[in-house]
Amino acid sequence: MTEMTPVTDTNANAADAEAPKKMVLPDAQTVTAVRHWTDRLFSFRVTRPASLRFRSGEFVMIGLMGDPHPETGKQKPLLRAYSIASPSWDEELEFYSIKVQDGPLTSKLQHIKVGDQIILRPKPVGTLVHDALLPGKRIWFFATGTGFAPFASLLREPQTYEDYDEVIITHTCREAGELQYGAELIESLKDDELLNEVIGEGFWKKIKYYPTTTREESAKMGRITDLMRSGEAFADLGVEPLNAETDRAMICGNLAFNLELKEMLEDYGLEEGANSDPKHYVVEKAFLD
Ligand code: A2P
Numbered sequence: 001m002t003e004m005t006p007v008t009d010t011n012a013n014a015a016d017a018e019a020p021k022k023m024v025l026p027d028a029q030t031v032t033a034v035r036h037w038t039d040r041l042f043s044f045r046v047t048r049p050a051s052l053r054f055r056s057g058e059f060v061m062i063g064l065m066g067d068p069h070p071e072t073g074k075q076k077p078l079l080r081a082y083s084i085a086s087p088s089w090d091e092e093l094e095f096y097s098i099k100v101q102d103g104p105l106t107s108k109l110q111h112i113k114v115g116d117q118i119i120l121r122p123k124p125v126g127t128l129v130h131d132a133l134l135p136g137k138r139i140w141f142f143a144t145g146t147g148f149a150p151f152a153s154l155l156r157e158p159q160t161y162e163d164y165d166e167v168i169i170t171h172t173c174r175e176a177g178e179l180q181y182g183a184e185l186i187e188s189l190k191d192d193e194l195l196n197e198v199i200g201e202g203f204w205k206k207i208k209y210y211p212t213t214t215r216e217e218s219a220k221m222g223r224i225t226d227l228m229r230s231g232e233a234f235a236d237l238g239v240e241p242l243n244a245e246t247d248r249a250m251i252c253g254n255l256a257f258n259l260e261l262k263e264m265l266e267d268y269g270l271e272e273g274a275n276s277d278p279k280h281y282v283v284e285k286a287f288l289d
Pocket residue numbers: 144145172173174175213214215223224225226254256257258260
């Protein structure tokens with residue numbers, strides 16, 4: 001990470017001399033919408049740099065300027081990896097974030113408002129991309145918490161429906177309120193005129209959504225890993241357990257979840273792929289501050 005000093009607005013004229021100088025952040029983008037889902041979760045949208053191209057499922061580094069150094073007054077950008085939650089064709093960028101009250105970045109980021117600026121390094125990377133998977137019949141998106149973000153992008157990506165007959169999204173959260181962002185997004189796909197036109201009328205019928213909670217009562221309780229081990233998840237979904245012939249998978253959640261599910265997928269016979277070597281499944285850690 002390079003140390004950067006904020007640039008002051010060079011267009012400021014003499015009349016503005018008395019006014020506080022407007023800071024222009026490097027790689028600045030402007031916030032266009034903010035929505036708070038729970039006291040732990042929020043999503044926001046920002047302007048998209050004209051030159052930014054990315055593949056649905058990738059992440060970028062975003063953040064804010066840190067506090068000035070007590071002696072030098074210099075400020076360093078405070079950046080973290082965030083999956084882009086919007087699809088590659090969207091004219092804005094969307095992000096889905098946790099709020100950690102003493103987290104270096106999210107303790108500040110959670111207070112952003114429309115019109116504020118954030119820093120966005122326009123260098124997208126990531127493993128949760130269609131290019132890292134071999135052709136298959138059914139794709140599984142496995143998420144916990146804010147790990148839903150890359151799938152919010154991929155669920156709005158036409159290629160997901162061109163490549164697969166079935167799209168299964170599982171989302172495990174502690175509390176029911178934490179499922180709302182995902183649930184609303186999936187529900188909104190049905191009435192999305194643009195997507196129905198571009199992908200094909202009724203494309204959303206390929207989706208099977210399987211939300212579960214672990215610490216609050218909801219329609220389906222339990223960790224997805226346990227529900228798969230017992231066979232309950234497959235029975236509920238009306239599908240066979242995964243196999244390398246037909247199933248492809250993407251995993252994004254907390255570290256323990258990723259590791260446990262990775263081992264399970266290996267037991268089903270699936271192998272981990274990469275951009276340079278496409279196989280049956282890919283994994284990425286969800287951002288935590
Ligand atoms: P649990 O409540 O049983 O820990 P977090 O907010 O801590 O990132 O967790 C998000 C969700 O992921 C929680 O519902 C949590 O369940 C679940 N989870 C955590 N670790 C695992 C794991 N190893 N396998 C499956 N689910 C997990």
